[in-house]
Amino acid sequence: MNFFENEKRLIVVLILVSGLLFFVGLGRMALTDPDEVFYAETAREMHNRGEFLTPRIFGQPQFEKPPLYYWLVALSFGAFGVNEFSARLASVIFGIFGVLGVYFLGKILISKRAGFLAGIVLATNIKYVILARACVTDMVLCVFILYAFLCFFYGHLSNSKGTKWYLLSAVFLGLSVLTKGPIGIFLPFVITAIYLICTRESGKLKKIPFAKCILLFLAVSLPWYILMYRTHGKEFIDMFFGFHNIIRFLEPEHKIGDVFYYYFPATLAGFFPWSAFLPIGIWQIIREKDIKIRKTNIFLVAWVLVIFVFFSISRTKLPTYTFPIYPALALFMGRLLEVLFKGGLTRRQTKGMGVLTGILFVSITAGLAVLYVALKGRYPSLINAALLAGSLFAALMAVSAWHIFRKRYARGLAIYIASFVFFLSLLSVSVLYEIGKYESSKNVSKKILSMARPDEMIGAETHYRRGVAFYTKRENIPDIHAHDAMTGFFEKRERVWGVIKEKNYNQLYDDKNQPYDSPSYMMYKFGKKVIITNKLLPGETYIKKKGKHATR
Numbered sequence: 001m002n003f004f005e006n007e008k009r010l011i012v013v014l015i016l017v018s019g020l021l022f023f024v025g026l027g028r029m030a031l032t033d034p035d036e037v038f039y040a041e042t043a044r045e046m047h048n049r050g051e052f053l054t055p056r057i058f059g060q061p062q063f064e065k066p067p068l069y070y071w072l073v074a075l076s077f078g079a080f081g082v083n084e085f086s087a088r089l090a091s092v093i094f095g096i097f098g099v100l101g102v103y104f105l106g107k108i109l110i111s112k113r114a115g116f117l118a119g120i121v122l123a124t125n126i127k128y129v130i131l132a133r134a135c136v137t138d139m140v141l142c143v144f145i146l147y148a149f150l151c152f153f154y155g156h157l158s159n160s161k162g163t164k165w166y167l168l169s170a171v172f173l174g175l176s177v178l179t180k181g182p183i184g185i186f187l188p189f190v191i192t193a194i195y196l197i198c199t200r201e202s203g204k205l206k207k208i209p210f211a212k213c214i215l216l217f218l219a220v221s222l223p224w225y226i227l228m229y230r231t232h233g234k235e236f237i238d239m240f241f242g243f244h245n246i247i248r249f250l251e252p253e254h255k256i257g258d259v260f261y262y263y264f265p266a267t268l269a270g271f272f273p274w275s276a277f278l279p280i281g282i283w284q285i286i287r288e289k290d291i292k293i294r295k296t297n298i299f300l301v302a303w304v305l306v307i308f309v310f311f312s313i314s315r316t317k318l319p320t321y322t323f324p325i326y327p328a329l330a331l332f333m334g335r336l337l338e339v340l341f342k343g344g345l346t347r348r349q350t351k352g353m354g355v356l357t358g359i360l361f362v363s364i365t366a367g368l369a370v371l372y373v374a375l376k377g378r379y380p381s382l383i384n385a386a387l388l389a390g391s392l393f394a395a396l397m398a399v400s401a402w403h404i405f406r407k408r409y410a411r412g413l414a415i416y417i418a419s420f421v422f423f424l425s426l427l428s429v430s431v432l433y434e435i436g437k438y439e440s441s442k443n444v445s446k447k448i449l450s451m452a453r454p455d456e457m458i459g460a461e462t463h464y465r466r467g468v469a470f471y472t473k474r475e476n477i478p479d480i481h482a483h484d485a486m487t488g489f490f491e492k493r494e495r496v497w498g499v500i501k502e503k504n505y506n507q508l509y510d511d512k513n514q515p516y517d518s519p520s521y522m523m524y525k526f527g528k529k530v531i532i533t534n535k536l537l538p539g540e541t542y543i544k545k546k547g548k549h550a551t552r
Contacts, residue, residue, distance in 0.1 A: 015099075017120065017421065021425070022092040027084045030436040031135060033439060036134060039069060040087040042070050044473075047074040066177070066181055066224065076089045088134060092133065096132075097147075099123045102334075105146065106118040110293055113338050114337075118330040125330075127270030127326065142326065152166065152192065166207075174218075177217075177220075191302045261312075267308075271326065271329055276363070288335075296331075303327075304328050382434050393419055396415060441471060441499065443526050445472045445499075447531060451524075456495050461480060465477050468499050500529070520532060520534075523542055
């Protein structure tokens with residue numbers, strides 16, 4: 001039997017590949033600053049308070065995101081305890097559902113084989129793996145949008161009315177709005193409208209029970225917004241819609257990335273290594289002869305362009321904002337690989353694949369050199385493990401490329417997938433665990449808890465504040481990032497503690513000119529972070545600026 005004819009086998013393979021990539025070492029790496037701990041701390045406070053209407057952080061309401069992702073993480077905390085594994089579990093589960101969703105969408109829009117290959121591509125690109133293992137909202141939003149499209153096309157392409165599929169699509173759109181706000185319906189609506197207009201299939205809209213879909217969408221998405229307005233009034237409207245949706249679109253929140261071309265390199269890096277073959281995939285779109293697939297390509301192109309252009313226009317940019325285009329990119333690649341397996345590529349395309357494979361191998365080799373330089377400066381203890389993993393990956397990629405050149409496509413693809421799974425699994429178990437120590441506030445939080453009494457206040461700079469709150473299990477963590485806030489905090493009469501950047505400590509204080517009662521005692525240093533206190537008890541040891549220890 002042909003491998004692609006057994007659907008149960010295809011689904012099992014997709015679950016195994018994605019499950020291995022997403023689950024291995026999931027709880028070993030500490031939650032990173034500042035994003036993962038933002039969602040984890042909000043969910044922890046929700047879980048501890050038993051109050052699930054208003055998202056809170058540091059004990060105060062925060063209106064940055066709707067509550068659905070916090071609910072999922074809080075539910076996981078209730079089931080498995082408050083830890084890193086629980087914090088990331090929702091993203092893993094949705095990541096696996098995303099891979100399966102791409103398979104089913106590819107199956108109905110292109111073919112079963114293309115859907116399966118698209119699922120493999122989606123599971124084995126850098127950004128998808130990272131976000132499937134991260135405590136952030138992006139994976140959940142992406143999957144809800146994907147399933148809204150999947151259900152829409154089940155209804156759109158069915159011979160019957162397909163009412164239930166349209167209703168399910170409305171539910172998923174409602175859930176996406178509960179995950180990240182108005183873009184959860186605005187972007188899918190624009191994409192679908194462009195597709196229907198370009199394919200001249202707007203007549204099929206008569207099949208859609210619009211009244212029921214609208215009511216169902218509102219029933220899912222609207223109650224929380226109404227309750228929040230009744231609870232917090234104009235403050236909620238101003239902050240959630242005014243600042244976090246409109247102002248952040250019109251004005252840059254971060255200086256880095258405020259350029260129109262930001263998402264071009266971000267997408268090439270995030271979709272690595274499959275991004276190397278995107279030029280051939282675009283070529284395949286242009287030369288596609290199958291009418292059904294040409295219509296599919298119109299939808300996929302609209303999917304990519306609408307989201308890409310929308311967030312390129314936005315003044316606030318982050319690498320994850322365009323993540324919902326990744327299923328569409330995977331479907332492009334799934335079709336390209338299907339044509340490759342069938343031997344349908346032109347001679348020029350085949351040569352192009354060869355050239356791009358060579359460029360990919362060179363890029364991996366160059367990346368190892370860059371990795372060496374990066375690790376040498378920040379994580380010298382990880383150089384050997386990271387280079388070993390990278391070298392093995394490059395070697396297996398070379399073997400995979402050789403089989404592809406010999407037109408042994410199935411074997412070459414299987415070796416590539418195995419090498420990628422091996423590479424990322426090794427990174428997850430060893431390298432990322434060590435990096436997480438430096439990119440998280442877990443270490444300094446545990447240390448400060450061993451030194452500070454329960455009644456002594458702990459403050460932290462903005463970047464570390466969320467992580468310190470999560471790992472110390474304290475909500476009252478003052479922000480001491482600003483100069484006045486920091487100096488004022490350490491001039492308190494009572495003993496206080498702070499987690500700040502070492503460079504900021506060095507800029508503020510000079511050990512040589514300070515009496516012992518000055519608020520500048522560095523008690524612990526780890527990576528770029530230091531723990532300081534304003535009072536030193538008899539017999540306690542502190543660290544001078546030049547790294548020498550002294551005792552009062």
